Amino acid sequence: MVFAEIPYKARIELKDKQVTVRGSKLLLDKVAALKAQYGNDPHKWPQQRVGSGEDILINEFIMKANFEFKFCYNHEELCHCRNVPTEKVFTSIKNECFKVEDVSRTTLAGTGCGSCKKDITDLIEQFKKS
Ligand code: FES
Structure with a gap:
């Protein structure tokens, strides 16, 4: 399945x-x-x-x-400050959070040190341009 x-x-x-x-x-x-x-x-x-x-x-x-699904960010947890899993960030993107600020508001990812914002941006871009 x-x-x-x-x-x-x-x-x-x-x-x-x-x-x-x-x-x-x-x-x-x-x-x-x-x-x-x-x-x-x-x-x-x-x-x-x-x-x-x-x-x-x-x-x-x-x-x-097609066995081609893979995140550009390949760790289970994307935001370590807020312990936000990559899958949760992706779900936020699928719910049309196409800006880092929107993802942060819905998941808290990126609201600590901010070092994961680039990874959030990369994930948004990966799926918006496909
Ligand atoms: S790792 Fe995401 S805010 Fe610090």
């Missing part, structure tokens, strides 16, 4: 060669369009131009299906 999710908000899952999705109407419409054009196999889906958190979630799902 392969899945990508924004906890409590959205999830795309591949199980038994079937893609299921729950979340916003925008996400449902985007996944339906991909399935209609490229079929039920996410290996054939193209990466989406990022304009929303839904696009990041779809790209995460495609990368995971």
Whole structure:
């Protein structure tokens, strides 16, 4: 099984060669369009131009299906002052926090010594430009 999710908000899952999705109407419409054009196999889906958190979630799902998903920051904890996991920062980005200040407000990452702000920026850029 392969899945990508924004906890409590959205999830795309591949199980038994079937893609299921729950979340916003925008996400449902985007996944339906991909399935209609490229079929039920996410290996054939193209990466989406990022304009929303839904696009990041779809790209995460495609990368995971192709075993290509990897953060540019490869430690479990991104902010050591506030003990914020990298996954939590990524979830914040998927919730459309596309600026360091927004990520800091929602996760507290970057609100101590500030040395992790560059890593937060890199993570935002990794997924916004995919
Ligand atoms: S390591 Fe994130 S604020 Fe210090």
